[in-house]
Amino acid sequence: MDSSQTEQVAVVDDDGAMREAMMAILESVGIQVQGFESGQHFLAEAQRLRYGCLVLDIRMPGLSGLEVQKKLQELQIDVPLILVTGHGDIEMAVEAMKRGARDFLTKPFRDQVLIDAVQNALTAAHEAAAASHHEDDLRMANGELQARLSSLTPREREVLTYVVKGMRSKQIAAELNIALKTVEEYRSRLLDKMKVRSSTELASLTAAMGGIHPTP
Amino acid sequence: MDSSQTEQVAVVDDDGAMREAMMAILESVGIQVQGFESGQHFLAEAQRLRYGCLVLDIRMPGLSGLEVQKKLQELQIDVPLILVTGHGDIEMAVEAMKRGARDFLTKPFRDQVLIDAVQNALTAAHEAAAASHHEDDLRMANGELQARLSSLTPREREVLTYVVKGMRSKQIAAELNIALKTVEEYRSRLLDKMKVRSSTELASLTAAMGGIHPTP
DNA sequence: AAATTTATAGGGGTAAACCCCAATAAGAGG
DNA sequence: CCTCTTATTGGGGTTTACCCCTATAAATTT
Numbered sequence A, B: 001m002d003s004s005q006t007e008q009v010a011v012v013d014d015d016g017a018m019r020e021a022m023m024a025i026l027e028s029v030g031i032q033v034q035g036f037e038s039g040q041h042f043l044a045e046a047q048r049l050r051y052g053c054l055v056l057d058i059r060m061p062g063l064s065g066l067e068v069q070k071k072l073q074e075l076q077i078d079v080p081l082i083l084v085t086g087h088g089d090i091e092m093a094v095e096a097m098k099r100g101a102r103d104f105l106t107k108p109f110r111d112q113v114l115i116d117a118v119q120n121a122l123t124a125a126h127e128a129a130a131a132s133h134h135e136d137d138l139r140m141a142n143g144e145l146q147a148r149l150s151s152l153t154p155r156e157r158e159v160l161t162y163v164v165k166g167m168r169s170k171q172i173a174a175e176l177n178i179a180l181k182t183v184e185e186y187r188s189r190l191l192d193k194m195k196v197r198s199s200t201e202l203a204s205l206t207a208a209m210g211g212i213h214p215t216p
Numbered sequence C: 001a002a003a004t005t006t007a008t009a010g011g012g013g014t015a016a017a018c019c020c021c022a023a024t025a026a027g028a029g030g
Numbered sequence D: 001c002c003t004c005t006t007a008t009t010g011g012g013g014t015t016t017a018c019c020c021c022t023a024t025a026a027a028t029t030t
Helices: A016-027 A039-046 A065-074 A090-098 A111-131 A142-150 A154-163 A169-176 A180-193 A199-208 B016-027 B039-046 B065-074 B090-098 B111-131 B142-150 B154-163 B169-176 B180-193 B199-208
Strands: A008-012 A032-036 A053-057 A081-085 A103-106 B008-012 B032-036 B053-057 B081-085 B103-106
Touching (some): A032 A039, A039 A065, A154 A180, A154 A199, B065 B090, B154 B199, B180 B199
Parallel strands (some): A053 A081, A081 A103, B008 B032, B008 B053, B081 B103
């Protein structure tokens, strides 16, 4: 994988020398790095840009690294996090890992340790992203699905929720107290509007996107 | 939740006194505990029984706790793991957490620390199981799906990947260069083995679980 | 060597899915 | 009032899905 070339890595450390040192290490292997002198500065940018990985010092004035981690969770910004500290203990490390940190390094560390940690984080993030592309023909922007869903009438949506559960037309008709023929008509329209060729494909499509939200 | 009453917790420690002490702590709050004096003994049982949680000492003769953790992964036994050690360091803890341990305790610890760790592991495991109950009729543990998948022959799995994409039997037959009848036979077996009543339900089920991994 | 599993194929049948068509009634909006 | 959308039902027809059963050759396991 050579994907790390295009990934931006953030390094947050209030200690300028330390920050520059870590940035230099990463840049030496061709990783694009952006430095921040505080958690606040990073958070401000993180809401606009996407970073492939974050290297975060724990002991800092203002927001500590662990507090930054919590903020990121609250903001639902999911970025691979590598914590760095010179004064950590096992409990702190375990807590951070339980909160989802990808790695926890103690200063001092060898250059290669940091490089490995960052590259592992970058490739892991990429594999996770690639894994969500699993369905050969079902890959489509979620927005496209939403657009198609919104072209459905309320009743069609309702029938859809039953169809994708695998229910037969007869069962759906009984459930909704309408004629079998009516349900079959809806099924046809659903396949047409959703641009699929079978109920099975429809189920696969919608389920892969996290399912349909029932009509409230 | 009062589910912990029915969960069996395993405690593995070669030090009899330490093991008994931890077991006593857990039993004092009504948790069912089973002790093992070595990783080998535990692994032998773990392949038959299901434990809700495993408390594992790291420093042991024979298999170390970390080696037991690897074995569990190789055997695909997914049990919440709490590692315990008196001589750990941050790197060891971080590595263990990266491998999926749920907690990492350093001796000595207060009774409540162990109790909390075990109870958190038990309830977290339960919530994870409950979380997969989202679809009305598709509620099933992921492990159950995996079990059914593993009962399929390679060829059946292959056909399954086409079925859940919504392909017709005729298309699948052409793709695999086999008779239409053969594909239909596979479809029947799939529905039977996967315990569903239609291809649509099958697609919904598998897609909701993150899809099927194509046969390599 | 014998037994089991797997891949393959077919017969025959019911029910379901899906297609193209038309039509009525109720509401919403212009 | 007229039109457009939506919900509803129907006719008639083709194709699939799915069920139950049998059967053979090859591979695997015992």
